[in-house]
Amino acid sequence: MxxxxxxxxxxxxxxxxxxxxxxxxxxxxxxxxxxxxxxxxxxxxxxxxxxxxxxxxxxxxKRCPAGSCQKLKKIVIDENLCKGCSKCSRTCPVTAISGKVKEPFTIDQTKCIKCGACIATCPFHAIKEV
The missing domain is CATH 1.20.1440.230 (NADH-ubiquinone oxidoreductase 51kDa subunit, iron-sulphur binding domain)
Structure with missing residues (x-):
């Protein structure tokens, strides 16, 4: 069981x-x-x-409604809020975030370790855990 x-x-x-x-x-x-x-x-x-x-x-x-299952957490960037400042990309310890400056960045979910460093770094609150 x-x-x-x-x-x-x-x-x-x-x-x-x-x-x-x-x-x-x-x-x-x-x-x-x-x-x-x-x-x-x-x-x-x-x-x-x-x-x-x-x-x-x-x-x-493949989602956890309670948000407590680490492996089912997902961190995403809201394209409407992201200004492309690249702070999140520079903070990511596993280089899971990529993009062009002044354009919305994206997170490669296969690389992301869900540490949350990018969430704390984003000055536009464009990154959220879902």
Missing amino acids: LAILEKIVEGKGEDGDIELLLELADTISATALCGLGKTAPNPVVSTIRSFRDEYEAHIYE
Whole structure:
């Protein structure tokens, strides 16, 4: 169950993972020999019941509505607010930001480590975490 949950929060969840978690929870509860084992899957089952829409967002939309899954965070530049000053590009430790001066810059999501240095540097508040 832990491996499936980790896969989901990393944005690698697949169709059927929620049902598999519920099936595993039933199996664990039914076959455990002690009271603790029988209740071990309860936190996962409870979160699925209460927050199924968030599980589905992680799996199908590859986003975290709560904004707490680091691997699903995305930092973007609003082209309408970016003035092309290049401060963000010079601050980025992995050179994930590129562009031409006086034109909107862009972030290469495959390089971005989501450190947020660019957000703090942008004087125009054009960079946001979504």
